[in-house]
Amino acid sequence: MKQEYADIIHRCFRCGWCKLPTNYQDFNCPAYLKYRFETFSSGGRMWLLRAWLNGDITTSERLQQIFFSCVTCKNCVEACALPHIKDKLVDIFIAAREDLVEKSAVPPPVRDYLKAMSISGNPYKKPQAERGTWAEGLDIPKYTDQEYLFFVGDVGSYDEVGMKMARSVATLLSDTGVSFGILGEDETSDGNDVKALGEAGLYEHLAKQNIGILNERGVKKIITLSPHGYNAIKNEYPEAGGNFEVYHYTQVLGLMMNDTMPKGTLNAKVTFHDPCYLGRWNDEYWAPRFALGSIPGIELAEMDRNMKNALCCGGGGGNFFTDILGTGKDSAAQVRVSEAVETGAEILAVACPLCYKMLDDAVKAEDLGEKIRVMDVAEIVNESRK
Amino acid sequence: MDTIYKKIADIVGSNYVSNAAEELYIYSRDQGVQPARLPDYVVMPNSTEEVQKIVALANKEKIPIVPMGGALVLSGLTIPQRGGIVLDMKRMNRILEVNEKSHYAVVEAGTSQGMLQAYLKKHHPKLKHSVPDAPPVATIGGNIAIHGSGHLSQSEGGFHTEMVTGLEVVLASGEAVKLGSCSTVPKWFSRAPIPDLAGLFMGWNGTTGVITKIGLKLFPSPKLKDVMMFMTEDVDSITDILFRIIDTEMAEDIAFFVSPKPAYFEGYQLIMISVVANSEKEMKLRLELIRESVREYIDSKEAGFLPLPPYMKVKLVGAPQKNLSEFADVMKGGGFEYVGAIMPVESIPEAYRAGLEITSKHDITYSMGARIVGRGSCVMFYYAYPFNRADSKNIETVAKALEETNEKALEIGGIPWKTEISGQQLILERMEPGTYKMMTEIRKLLDPNGIMNPGNWEVQS
Secondary structure, three states, X not given: OOHHXXXXXXXXXXXXXXXXXXXXXXXXXXXXXXXXXXXXOHHHHHHHHHHHHOOOOOOOHHHHHHHHOOOOOOHHHXXXXXXXXXXXXXXXXXXXXXXXXXXXXXXXXXXXXXXXXHHHOOOOOOOHHHHHHHHOOOOOOEOOOOOEEEEOHHHHHHOHHHHHHHHHHHHHHHHOOOOEEEOHHHOOOOOHHHHHOOOHHHHHHHHHHHHHHHHHOOOOEEEEOOHHHHHHHHHHHHHHXXXXXXXXXXXXXXXXXXXXXXXXXXXXXXXXXXXXXXOOOOOOOHHHHHHHHOOOOEXXXXXXXXXXXXXXXXXXXXXXXXXXXXXXXXXXXXXXXXXXXXXOOOEEEEOOHHHHHHHHHHHHHOOOOOOOEEEEHHHHHHHHOO | OOHHHHHHHHHHOHHHEEOOHHHHHHOOOOOOOOOOOOOOEEEOOOOHHHHHHHHHHHHHHOOXXXXXXXXXXXXXXXXXXXXXXXXXXXXXXXXXXXXXXXXXXXXXXXXEHHHHHHHHHHHOOOEEOOOOOOOXXXXXXXXXXXXXXXXXXXXXXXXHHHHEEEEEEEOOOOOEEEEEHHHOOXXXXXXXXXXXXXXXOOOOOOOOOEXXXXXXXXXXXXXXXXXXXXXXXXXXXXXXXXXXXXXXXXXXXXXXXXXXXXXXXXXXXXXXXXXXXXXXXXXXXXXXXXXXXXXXXXXXXOEEEOOOOHHHHHHHHOOOOOHHHHHHHOOOOEEEEEEEEEEOHHHHHHHHHHHHHXXXXXXXXXXXXXXXXXXXXXXXXXXXXXXXXXXXXXXXHHHHHHHHHXXXXXXXXXXXXXXXXXXXXXXXXXXXXXXXXXXXXXXXXXXXXXXXXXXXXXXOO
C-alpha cells in the first residue's frame, strides 16, 4: 500500500454519505445496495482496510469478496463529505486489491479473469485472430494513415452485444464520412479493468503493447467504443508514454450531429444511462445527450439519478467479467432498469458495451422487455436515419 | 454449523446474517471513542414478521439483541455490550404511507432521513419532515429510539419523539404491538387520546423493544428559504437575544454556535436563524421582524448581523449540512464525539464557559453550540471534540474530556442526551430512586430475560 494512502485511511469518519447519491433517493453504491452490510460500503471498506493493514483481521475470503465487489463507480467519491480523502477513495480500494493480488488472495472469478487476460489477452479466452471478426462484412479498413483509429476493446471485439454495438458505431462513422481505421487482430486489451482489479503489472504490459502498436502505426487520434478504454487511453496511457487525442464515440457523434450528419426522425421517449467511466470518471455528461437530443422526434426523459448521481449498472471495476455482485432484485442493473421504466421511456440508451449487456440482461431478468429496450446511442441514431 | 446461525438464516435468508470476522469487526464499534465489543451475529431483517421471529429466538435462547439504525450515534449505544445479535434495520426502509391531507407519514424504522426527504420532495413537495443534523443515512427509527432533535425542532414542537404519531414495536416476547391511533383505527394521526404507551420505547435506546414502524408528523415546506447570522461577543446576552428572536415566531430554526476556527470567529457567539416563506413579501416581513426584535443590540453596536455571501447561504439553508461531517477531519484524524446536553436556554452562558474550561484543561479543540428546541423550552447544547483515530493518546484525552463534560452538564442542570454508558451512570446516580425503580420494573415486565440492548440504562455493578 502506497504510503500516501496508508497515511490517510484512518481519516474516513464512516459517516455514510458515500452510500447515497447527492439527492439521497436510494442507496447508490452497488455493492452496498446488494449486500447491505456496513462492510460493503466505502466507509466500511476503509475501516476494514485499516484493520487489515494493522493485523486486526486476516486475509479471508470474505475480505476478498468485500474488496472485489467494489465496482469503482466513484459514487462515493462524488458523495463523500471529507474533501481531503474523497478523491482518493477508489484509488485506495484499487491499491488494496493490488496488495491482495500480490498475495494471490483473490476470489476465483478474479483469478480466472486475470489468468485469461494473461494467457489469451482477452477475458473470453478467444484467439487474438478473432479480434477483428466483429467488422466482417462492413468493409472497414485497417488503420494506415486515416484521421482516427477506432479502438474497440475486449467487449466490442468478442461479446455478442458488444460486437453489435461496435458494428453500429462503425457503420455510423463510415456512413457519415469519418476517416478511420481499426487495428483488428493487432489490437490489445486496453487494460482498464485489469488495472481496476489490482493487477498493475499486467495492466502495464497491456498498455505498453498497445502504445507500441499505436505509436508504430502513427496513430494520433483515437475514437473508443467503450468508456473503459477511453478512460485508460486518455488518463492512464500518458504515464506509460502513450499520448493521443482520445474521444469517446458519443463525443464524435455529438460534434457531427451539429452539422455534418444528415438527420432522420425517431419518435420515441428515451432515457439515457450515464456510464461511470464516461461520467463520474471523465466528467462527460452532455455529448451523448446532445447526440440523442439532436434527433427530431426524440423526447429525452431523465431518471431521478442521472449524471453525477447515476446508479452504476454494476459492471464496472471488473465486475462485468467476475460477477462478484451477481444478479437479483437488489443488483444495480435490475434496480436501474426499473428506474428507467419509471420515466415512461421506451428506450434505455447506453453508451458503453458493458452497460449495454448488463442492462439488457437486467431487462430480461425483470421481465420488462415489453416496456423498454436497451439501445446504444449509435444504434438509435442509425435507426432514426433509416 | 452453528445452530443459532442456521436458525437466523432460516428466518432472514443466509445472505442477511453474518458471523464473519469482517462484519463482527465493523459492528463492534462506532465512530466515537467508546471501546469496541464484538457481537456474535449481525442480522438484517426485511419485515416486522422477521424481527418478531428473531427476537423470539433471541428471547428463547437468552441472546442479547441490539437494534441499530444508521450506526451514527457516536456514543456507543449500538455497540453490543454483552455480545449477541446486532439487528441492522436498514433493509426495512419502505415508505408505507404519506397522508397529504392529514400531514403525516408512516415509514419502516430503517428508512433513512435522506430517503424520506427525497421522497417527499418528489411526490409531496409541499410537505417535509424534521431532519436531524446527522448525515442523511441516519434512520427515522434510530433517531426516535434516542430522542433526537433537528431542523424544525424550534418551530414545530420539539424533539423528534414529540413529532411521532404512532409506533409499531416488537416486544422481547416476539409480539408486535401498535401504539397510538393506529392501534384502534387504521390511521396513524395521533398518539392521543388513548393512554400514551409510545413513551415506553422512545429515548430508551432499544432497551424495551424494537421499533419497526413509525407514524411521523409532516410540516409545510414553503418554497423560499433564507438564513441570517447574528453575532455578538457577549455570551451573557445570548439568552435574551435568543428569546427575542424565538418570540417573534418568524424563524423556522435557530441555532447558536461558537468555534475557535476560523481564527477570526474566535470569541464570537453566532446565532444562525433559518427563515422560510411562501412569498417574497412574507419573507421580507419575517426578516424585518427578526431584525427589529434585536434592534436594541444593533443600535448599541453590541451586536449585529453578519453579511452572508450567496454561496454561504446556499450551504447554510440545506439540511442536513455536509460540513458537519467535515468536522471529523479537523485533526486530520477521522473522528469526533460530542456531549449533547439537554438544558434550559438560560444555562447557555454557563455551559459555554464550562466547555472552554474543559477544552483548555485538556488542550483539545472544539465546536460548541446549541439548537433551540420547542420554542425555547430547552436547548440541545453540544460540546464536540474531534480526535485523531490513529492516535490512541488523543482518543484517551478526548474520552476523558467527554466524561468531564457529561459531569459538568449535569452539574449545571442539564442532562446528557444519547449519552455513553458512563454518562448514563451519571444520570442514574442523580435520578430519583423511585424513577429508576419504575424504569427497572418496566424493563423487567417487558423484557424478563434482559435481552434488549443490555448494559444500557442500568446501574453497572
